[in-house]
Amino acid sequence: MEKHEVVIAGAGPGGLKAAKTLEEEGKEDILLIEALPKKRIGDKFCGGMVPPRAVDLIGIPESLINTTLNKADLHIDGLTFDVPYQTRWVKRIDLGQYQLSLLKKTELRDSTKVMDVEPKENYITTLDGERIAYNYLIDGSGFKSPIKRKLSGKRENYWQCSGYMIKTKKQVDDAFHFYIYTDMNASLFWTLPYTDLLEVTVAYPIYGSIDKERARQHMEELAGSKDLSLNEGEPKAAPVPWDYKGFKFGNIFLLGDAAGLPSTIIGDGIYQSAKCGEMVAKTITNKGYDWERELKRDLLKHYYIGPGMWINKVYGWTNAAIKIAHLLTNKMDTKISVPEFIGKIARRILYNW
Template sequence: MSTSQYDVVVVGGGPSGATAADDLARQGWSVLLMDRQGRTKPCGGAIPPRLIKDFDIPDHLLVAKVRCARMISPKDNRVDIHIENGFVAMVNRDSFDEWLRERAQSHGATRLRALCDKITRDADGVARVHFNPVTAQGLGEPDSVRARMVVAADGARSEIARQHIEGADRTKYVFAYHEIVRAPLQDPTHDPERCDVYYQGPISPDFYGWVFPHGDTMSVGTGSADKGFSLRGSVGKLREIAGLSEVETLRREGAPIPLKPLPRWENGRDIVLTGDAAGVVAPASGEGIYYAMACGRMVAEAVQQALKTGDAACLKLARKQFLKEHGRVFWILGLLQYFWYQNDKRRERFVKVCEDPDVQRLTFESYMNKKLVRKKPMAHIRIFFKDLAHLLGFARV
């Protein structure tokens, strides 16, 4: 049995796990970053300016800079929301995630390509992480390492959470599917700086569909919590509507996406969840990269405090801090999804609401900076009454 021991073993090398590993390695802790690699999560790939600034993301990773979002209603009403004085960046998850893992390694984290099997305990109570190395020939012989702390960044429906965290099954999921296609760069109707968002029942009965530019490729996808809904058939319809049926398909990807933070992120001892494993994907929008990385940073801070003090209660600080900063936004977005995504009549009214300049301005200011805008109370009041009028059917569509 191996005697190798690390201060922290991070299981999962996506944006959240890689960020936690990087932050902890920079602080001088011995960190093992374990990731199976070779699988790219379905993701629109949008990141706001706040993420670029907070996490020092270099420009070469930004494959597109979006300056307009087009909202498309069930009746094909189209509302273009222009982003003033800025942009939303697009990244390719395969290269973006790998860059984050390489950065963690450059700051002292040890990388291991492996598939985590389980976590047990040695006679002295220290956690032992069991894994199978991933090789060119497949899975290698079982091995293990000891860990003072384990950060579980192993994605939605985390196996570590299922085995070790109380209440891990108490969250909601949207099943996402997208196809990466060759961008029709020679098509005069193609706009490399515009995202298209489809609020149409045939595309998704309870979420939305998207067509996002990624430079020489595009992400075309949708999501739904309805297990009987054909995501692949929906994306086929979406490609037809968007004029992308004949372009080359490069790859297809699908995965569950959580839309509600788990009620508990730690085991009270030495295991803590982060990213999708913790359920930190925004309702309504499905945005996850920024929240995953912010969560990874908060988890790293909590783990460091636990290691310094020997007090496992410090692990609770990550969830507490995250909900303090982002809980209200998640609550509002959850209400938005519940009210507006129920049927095409409401979706039609929702897109109509998006025509309002106050809605556009405040929505993008909040999105870009990841803070609710409080400086324009009259605009909020106007939005409230307009929103209420649309919800009750008093406003004309």
């Protein structure tokens, strides 16, 4: 049977960062197995917002940033919070191809799907029925990971995201907008302008229910406000899992989405996955590395951020936001300019602490 010291399943930000760090730490026998063909590595339905800590960790060059938006506005029906909050965005395919270009020693097996793992026998099986043995297995295969399913059971909590990518001749907006509609139970809509695309998306928790027809109407209105139509867009869908149950299972490690580690507040997970990738590589190469401390100090802090996880679990935090907005004001057709320092505090809490 073919055997490698380290086998990585999935070339997302997590798997690619793991491979890069392993190379830096001197490992040579690394096999990276990816379901997509090489040219499509990175191609995932994802906003691609990269907080400063992700830019630093992955080493994202300035040239990769597609757009920088200086506002992140929150709209609750007619109530608008105009928030000065800077965000930077990359196209996921650009990020994937960039991370891939950094690898020098890793063997890539693209267009190959991992289907199963035998943890006691230390081998995985691919869709073609091939068995590949490992000393260490790193699972960066994301939401649908067959390895995660085997190790810690089926998914319990996730947000489902459905949206449209609409081509535009130029950037149609200079702000990122969140929309909460009081007629849409626990769901969050957003519009995100890239330099040549507008993304219009709705996200809703699987324990809630959503009126799909009504959701489409809201999205059509959002696209229409930019003189665009959903019919011109490419439909996309992907989930954001947050059902963390473990990171290290003997010589098998789960990264980012496979582990269920995205933030429970807005579902960002690029940093978390890349950080897991780095942590795994250091755990493998440095026996003294304290991964448990690092996990608690960094990733779990973001996962359990504030009461986000629990509000989400019992209520859906969008519903909580609606209630708070009603308490704050009855005048729902108001624009509130949030002072810059509040935007800075929010940014610090969410991304820089």
